Amino acid sequence: MKVSIPWLKRFVNFNHSASDLADILTMLGFESEVVTDFSSLKNIVVGEVESAKKHPNADKLKFCIVNDGEKLHEVICGAPNVASGQKIVFAKVGAVLPGDFKIGKAKIRGIESNGMICSERELGISEEHDGIMVLDSSLENGTNIADIFGPIYDAIDIDITPDKAFALSHRGIAREIAAKLNKKLKNPLNSKRVIPDAKKKVKVVLDKKGGCPRYIAGIVRGVKVGPSPQWLLDYLKSAGQKSINNLVDISNFMLLEIGQPTHIFDLDKLSKEAIEVKWAKKGEKFEALDDETYTLDSDHLVITDSVNTVALAGIIGGKDSAVSEKTTNVLIESAYFDPIVIRKGSKKLNLLSEASRRFERGADPAAANDAFYMIVRLMQEIAGGELSSIVTDECTFDLTPRKIVLSNKKLSQYAGFNISANKVENILSGLHIDCKSRGEGLISMDIADILSDTNKLQSMRIRTEFRPFMRNIVDHLYQIDKITRKDASSYRHRIRFGSKETLVELANTLKKQHSQDLPSEFIVKSTGKKNTNNRDTQKWVCTIPSFRGDLVNESDLIEEVLRCYGYDNIDASYSFSSQMQYVEDEERPISKLKQYLSSVGFQQCYNNSLQEKSQIKHFGVKPVSVMNPSSDKMNALRTSLHQGLLNTLDFNYKNGAQNVLIYEQGTVFKNNGKKLEDIEQKNAFSCLVHGDFTAPNVHFNPIEGNFFLLKGLAEGIFNNLLKIKIKFIRESHPYCDTFYHIIDSKKSVVGSVGIINKELLDKMDISYKTDVCIMDIDTYRFKECSGYNIKAEDIILYPMVNRDLNFILDHDIELAEVCTAMKNVNQALLKEVIPVDIFESKELKNKKSVLFKLSFQDPKKTLEDNQVNSIITEIISLISKKFDAKLRDQ
Amino acid sequence: MDKTINDVKTSFHSDLKSCKTADDLEQVRIKYLGRKGKLTELFNQFASLSNKEKPKYGKTLNILKSDLNSSYNDKLNSLGIGISEAKDSKDFSLPGYALPKGNIHPLEHVTDEIKSIFKSIGFSVAYGPEIDDDYHNFEALNVPKHHPARDMQDTFFIDPNTVLRTHTSNVQIHLMENQDPPLRHICCGRVFRNEAVSYKSFCLFHQVEGLVINESSSFAEMKGTLEYFAKEMFGKDTKMRFRPSYFPFTEPSAEVDIWNEKLNQWMEILGCGMVNPNVLENVGYDSERYQGFAFGMGIERIAMIKYGIRDIRLFYQNDKRFLEQF
Missing domain, CATH: 3.30.930.10 (Bira Bifunctional Protein; Domain 2)
Incomplete structure (x- = not known):
């Protein structure tokens, strides 16, 4: 909201600069920025155009001589309205305009220009840029522009949070400044009743279903529509509001002055001098002031003249009933509409207005009356009309002020320190909250006696006696486990908000169910009338002004006190109030996994969870769609991390990086049905490799980043990080031709490795040059398996005996099978069998020659040669038979 | 056996002490550490020992072997032979192995x-x-x-x-x-x-x-x-x-x-x-x-x-x- 500083000064006296004021407001909870601060603009003065001739080399430019009171300047100006004799705003060479726009000498179409004649936009006053500003001819040349414009146009911009409806006006902001600076808030406009000389009254009918709790209407006749007076124009302009005509300007002025939206109808365009507030007919068409036609719904509240819809309540007026230049008689509306009705209505049409913004946040129901009479008085003054109907004020809103009790104990408990009672009272009264201090005493209550007698229950004061009494009972029952937490919570809610009848009913229920569970007596705090200085028992009964609809609970008042006290004045406390606890973080093992992968050369990725549905479908799982996507490229949630990793490969490949080793952890989603419970949200972990693992260098040839890299990593991860043995079991997969499950010793799947097939890569249009391999790790199993499961084993001191065996085998035989077969011959002594060399050649045809390294060790003694030899013999005969193999070199 | 081991040790150290040139040293290497040197001879004798004696002498022999080797290398270095050989074969200004660089996001x-x-x-x-x-x-x-x-x-x-x-x-x-x-x-x-x-x-x-x-x-x-x-x-x-x-x-x-x-x-x-x-x-x-x-x-x-x-x-x-x- 753009706030005019001169306008604020109507309400409160202060001399702060725009930027100081912005700081004060920011620290009060109103984030502010300076829009225009003329005192910061230098070298900008009143000038006079002594002559303005056509630029010799350009039709649309003028060559001007400007007198700045000291000397003459040659200036090129492009504005169509520049003319000799005008007083204008002249920015000299060296001036800096808002937006850090520096004025220097410049050659324009061959002629040097020394300075600039400014428009309103260039000075930050408004968006007006059709021509230069023409000033009052009585101004003296050379006068500093800050002295003229500062008092009229200085402004700041405030970001007002949705809870602070009371601050959506100059009076609202001024009230905050006055409170902070300890100044009085002035009342510049007279809102006293105007007594009309009339007997007729506008008939106002409000819909019984609510929506409009207050509607004030009255008629002013004999107005003359025309331009607004200068003071009104200045205020509106400085707050960023365009002037329309005097009537509309008055209404807009009132909105910005005290935050009350009003509407002015052309009386002669209404069918009857009557107002009916009711719900729109579904599908009803409504042509609004903004020249748009809206289709309404049955929950839109409308204003009708009992025949036609003339306004969309609290949002926008109708075109047909709008004020025009010919208007002479008007009907003034000043109302209070229900925030939810206005919000729903404006959201549905996607139609926000200054009025709806205030109503949906909660306007001041009492201000409707003030605004009405202020408008009547302004119309008399400016447009010359007279109030000529009895004023109708239909009001179903309970205007009795709300009362909230603030306890000093609670305040200091919340704050963590003590604020003096005087300070609290000062702050509250500065905010126009009336507070009366009260003490408190302790009384004992005989429970059985009270509960047995409904009259006694009825006679207790609800806030000070009955509620504390009931709360004690509920707390007691919960503490001794007679009622569940859920019940206790719902009872407390009833106690907090319920009427006396609700409380009596609850007391009887609890008595019936728990009479033997209750002690005989409670000591209950009760508010007395005496003042006390005891901080622990001091309370204030606060009367909330009508414009602070946001203050409902004690905590709302605590916020007000601390906010005005200043958060920066609160000393931080560095001692903890909590008890010690075990620090849990289930993700701890996964961060080890990430460290491991990154330390061997992988890069961690964060990909978007929102992906394109047409691409997700390649992954074969039904995705969860977004109802309101921001683009078609992000209209559903990923079902697999592979998608993001493949796109990352593609992106990097196209940017020149062919060797890609990446991984990602994140949530993937699966759509199993319509309900929230049917949406599977799973934490996933995937790696992808493509290209080389190590780059070519002077020491060794590149190592391929392929399936075997991932297989080795899987072994490293599970054996080293988790100390669990894994196996690879071949499986089929929708988009991997080569695919293995990784299973642990209990046969449960802990991950997988595979090679993505070309069909998927081509369908997704991924650039690649080598195999694209992926590995998944089941993070749930990973977390389960991690922990203190390392058990140190004794080192075997007896030597290891190594033997080599070279077999010629069929090309298609899988060596893992051969190794397992060998090991099974003597699992106790044969520690390890690994293939160390594979040789294939033309002579060998469909065979391969494989060198196996066998390692033997006996944990209890040194192995004898003959023992090893007999195992070797057994292995040779088994392998030769089982795999039709031949020992080489024999 | 104990005596033989001790003899080999004493004579090796005295021979090593008297080495002045690379040639001298090479002679010592062949005599003790070579394929048919005294150390190999000792290990051959060891193979024929009974299983009961093996653990005891195995340990002693291993200690002897490492002692002989390290003393030989020390002498080699003190004569400035080892270093000059390395200089001929390695360029230590070459970059280190190009290992892949991984990152945490x-x-x-x-x-x-x-x-x-x-x-x-x-x-x-x-x-x-x-x-x-x-x-x-x-x-x-x-x-x-x-x-x-x-x-x-x-x-x-x-x-x-x-x-x-x-x-x-x-x-x-x-x-x-x-x-x-x-x-x-x-x-x-x-x-x-x-x-x-x-x-x-x-x-x-x-x-x-x-x-x-x-x-x-x-x-x-x-x-x-x-x-x-x-x-x-x-x-x-x-x-x-x-x-x-x-x-x-x-x-x-x-x-x-x-x-x-x-x-x-x-x-x-x-x-x-x-x-x-x-x-x-x-x-x-x-x-x-x-x-x-x-x-x-x-x-x-x-x-x-x-x-x-x-x-x-x-x-x-x-x-x-x-x-x-x-």
Whole structure:
């Protein structure tokens, strides 16, 4: 909201600069920025155009001589309205305009220009840029522009949070400044009743279903529509509001002055001098002031003249009933509409207005009356009309002020320190909250006696006696486990908000169910009338002004006190109030996994969870769609991390990086049905490799980043990080031709490795040059398996005996099978069998020659040669038979 | 056997002592350490020992072998022979092995750092669902339907009652529903906002939020906790300010800025406040008895301040040239 500083000064006296004021407001909870601060603009003065001739080399430019009171300047100006004799705003060479726009000498179409004649936009006053500003001819040349414009146009911009409806006006902001600076808030406009000389009254009918709790209407006749007076124009302009005509300007002025939206109808365009507030007919068409036609719904509240819809309540007026230049008689509306009705209505049409913004946040129901009479008085003054109907004020809103009790104990408990009672009272009264201090005493209550007698229950004061009494009972029952937490919570809610009848009913229920569970007596705090200085028992009964609809609970008042006290004045406390606890973080093992992968050369990725549905479908799982996507490229949630990793490969490949080793952890989603419970949200972990693992260098040839890299990593991860043995079991997969499950010793799947097939890569249009391999790790199993499961084993001191065996085998035989077969011959002594060399050649045809390294060790003694030899013999005969193999070199 | 071993040892050392040239030394090597040298001879004798004697002499022989070898190498070096040979064959100015460079994502770095700061002062870490119902994301947090505060967070809907969480505060609600006070937790994870993608906003970001509930945690304690955090995170001279703000789930609420010396301006890093009693009541806590504070911060924002990153989209593009820098 753009706030005019001169306008604020109507309400409160202060001399702060725009930027100081912005700081004060920011620290009060109103984030502010300076829009225009003329005192910061230098070298900008009143000038006079002594002559303005056509630029010799350009039709649309003028060559001007400007007198700045000291000397003459040659200036090129492009504005169509520049003319000799005008007083204008002249920015000299060296001036800096808002937006850090520096004025220097410049050659324009061959002629040097020394300075600039400014428009309103260039000075930050408004968006007006059709021509230069023409000033009052009585101004003296050379006068500093800050002295003229500062008092009229200085402004700041405030970001007002949705809870602070009371601050959506100059009076609202001024009230905050006055409170902070300890100044009085002035009342510049007279809102006293105007007594009309009339007997007729506008008939106002409000819909019984609510929506409009207050509607004030009255008629002013004999107005003359025309331009607004200068003071009104200045205020509106400085707050960023365009002037329309005097009537509309008055209404807009009132909105910005005290935050009350009003509407002015052309009386002669209404069918009857009557107002009916009711719900729109579904599908009803409504042509609004903004020249748009809206289709309404049955929950839109409308204003009708009992025949036609003339306004969309609290949002926008109708075109047909709008004020025009010919208007002479008007009907003034000043109302209070229900925030939810206005919000729903404006959201549905996607139609926000200054009025709806205030109503949906909660306007001041009492201000409707003030605004009405202020408008009547302004119309008399400016447009010359007279109030000529009895004023109708239909009001179903309970205007009795709300009362909230603030306890000093609670305040200091919340704050963590003590604020003096005087300070609290000062702050509250500065905010126009009336507070009366009260003490408190302790009384004992005989429970059985009270509960047995409904009259006694009825006679207790609800806030000070009955509620504390009931709360004690509920707390007691919960503490001794007679009622569940859920019940206790719902009872407390009833106690907090319920009427006396609700409380009596609850007391009887609890008595019936728990009479033997209750002690005989409670000591209950009760508010007395005496003042006390005891901080622990001091309370204030606060009367909330009508414009602070946001203050409902004690905590709302605590916020007000601390906010005005200043958060920066609160000393931080560095001692903890909590008890010690075990620090849990289930993700701890996964961060080890990430460290491991990154330390061997992988890069961690964060990909978007929102992906394109047409691409997700390649992954074969039904995705969860977004109802309101921001683009078609992000209209559903990923079902697999592979998608993001493949796109990352593609992106990097196209940017020149062919060797890609990446991984990602994140949530993937699966759509199993319509309900929230049917949406599977799973934490996933995937790696992808493509290209080389190590780059070519002077020491060794590149190592391929392929399936075997991932297989080795899987072994490293599970054996080293988790100390669990894994196996690879071949499986089929929708988009991997080569695919293995990784299973642990209990046969449960802990991950997988595979090679993505070309069909998927081509369908997704991924650039690649080598195999694209992926590995998944089941993070749930990973977390389960991690922990203190390392058990140190004794080192075997007896030597290891190594033997080599070279077999010629069929090309298609899988060596893992051969190794397992060998090991099974003597699992106790044969520690390890690994293939160390594979040789294939033309002579060998469909065979391969494989060198196996066998390692033997006996944990209890040194192995004898003959023992090893007999195992070797057994292995040779088994392998030769089982795999039709031949020992080489024999 | 013992004697033989001792003899070999003594004569080796005296021979070695008298070596003056490389040739002398080579002769000693052949005599003792060569293929048919005395050491090999000893090992051959060892093979024929009984199994009972083997362990004892095996050990002695191994010690002898390493003694002979290291003494020989020392002599080799002292004659300056070893070094001059190495110089001929190796160029030590060559680059080291080109090992692959791996990285942890910058957002992960920052998350880990934030997590470890809070863990060091006794906070546990909790996680929760990214898709949740309207109740846990909004209503339980004191943001009723048709409340203007809903405009503060543009929401992606799965259906009218199911949303992509707009903050990790839903985890706080789940936590409180399942656990009685005291609570001292941070929640972290991915959140979504339906905002136009630009250099300063993306359709998702990551948050860390904190929650402390007990019978006495106060605004002053919240200030202390967050000052501790800011100093650990940004350095002990960090200048910060708390200014009043509004969040439906906290009251009083504040936003915290730190002073950026380079840019000469305040930069917002987090929001916080005392948990609104309505929120406590919604999860079944007695708001007369319990109170506490909550805070929340965007990880991207902090990472951008910390690393001087100007475009938020870089975090999700996964350009190797970007990732390699962390």
